Amino acid sequence: GTISAAALIASASSASAQAGCDDGEMVIKFAHVVAATGHPKGDAATLLAERVNQEMDGKACMEVFPNSTLFDDDKVLEALLLGDVQLAAPSLSKFEAYTLKYRLYDLPFLFSSLESVESFNDGETGKGLLTVMEDKGYTGLGYWLSGLKQFSANKPLLVPSDASGLKFRIQTSDVAEAMIEAMGGSAQKLAFKEVYGALQTGVVDGQENTWSNIYTQKFFEVQDGITETNHQVLAYLLVTSTEWLNGLEPEFRDQFMKIVDEVTATANANVADTEAKNRQNIIDAGGEVRELSAEQRDEWVSTMKPVWDKFTDDIGQDVVDAAVATNP
Numbered sequence: 001g002t003i004s005a006a007a008l009i010a011s012a013s014s015a016s017a018q019a020g021c022d023d024g025e026m027v028i029k030f031a032h033v034v035a036a037t038g039h040p041k042g043d044a045a046t047l048l049a050e051r052v053n054q055e056m057d058g059k060a061c062m063e064v065f066p067n068s069t070l071f072d073d074d075k076v077l078e079a080l081l082l083g084d085v086q087l088a089a090p091s092l093s094k095f096e097a098y099t100l101k102y103r104l105y106d107l108p109f110l111f112s113s114l115e116s117v118e119s120f121n122d123g124e125t126g127k128g129l130l131t132v133m134e135d136k137g138y139t140g141l142g143y144w145l146s147g148l149k150q151f152s153a154n155k156p157l158l159v160p161s162d163a164s165g166l167k168f169r170i171q172t173s174d175v176a177e178a179m180i181e182a183m184g185g186s187a188q189k190l191a192f193k194e195v196y197g198a199l200q201t202g203v204v205d206g207q208e209n210t211w212s213n214i215y216t217q218k219f220f221e222v223q224d225g226i227t228e229t230n231h232q233v234l235a236y237l238l239v240t241s242t243e244w245l246n247g248l249e250p251e252f253r254d255q256f257m258k259i260v261d262e263v264t265a266t267a268n269a270n271v272a273d274t275e276a277k278n279r280q281n282i283i284d285a286g287g288e289v290r291e292l293s294a295e296q297r298d299e300w301v302s303t304m305k306p307v308w309d310k311f312t313d314d315i316g317q318d319v320v321d322a323a324v325a326t327n328p
């Protein structure tokens, strides 16, 4: 049969409205798992796409797929090697199958602030860690910060022993598992998109995440409260396929990397503010935020810090020392 001109136009325009890409432009797909806006990673991805689409118009076209709509974190790394997606930014906890060096970032109470994380990442050791997976086909383009992590549960947590017997959702991180066990709890690795449902139905009792994730995923609605532990950093590796990156024309690649570096700096400079806003958003929406006394905080530190010893060999003492040295 014949397809009407109107139908053709309708389907062409809906395809381009979705893709927004012109013929001849290199399509760069970026898949991530968090909210599209109001979140450090969602906002960074949006800004990156805006700049690429404006400044590289005619050469490149970036499409962002937020909220696990294209891939979740356990699939996205394979998808990069298959060329189904060109950029991703999973948390550094999600690379255990490729390198054990990133276990560094999960060590509890390692970095005292986001400034320390940034100064480590910008230093020689941090920069060196961007390329440790090249033999597996991945290159890190930069680190995107997300924030410090907080605990929540279906009952108040003020000292670590309050977590005794509770089950916590964790990322795919053996360090996190050891940390939860040190608190007397049990850990269950679950994909990010499953966390809300698991908390709501009682599959798990609690979780640990940033203010931005707790707010934008509404975890606070299905928890008793959030305890301000700041016990770990959540940071992302903006990652691509080494083969894809090396296949870019030098001029294209330089322009793209300049945009990536500038967006990374801008995004990281906004993180503290976004995190503070989302902490307040939780309170404004009726969520309970519990602050720790100095004594209570000491208990969390002394319960969790022994976990470091189990992982220092995987990470390298020199790397751990370089990270500790960034704290004031």
Ligand code: LMR
Pocket: 033, 034, 041, 089, 090, 091, 146, 171, 191, 192, 209, 213, 234
């Ligand atoms: C998580 O799985 O909790 C986080 O890594 C999600 C994210 O990307 O912030």
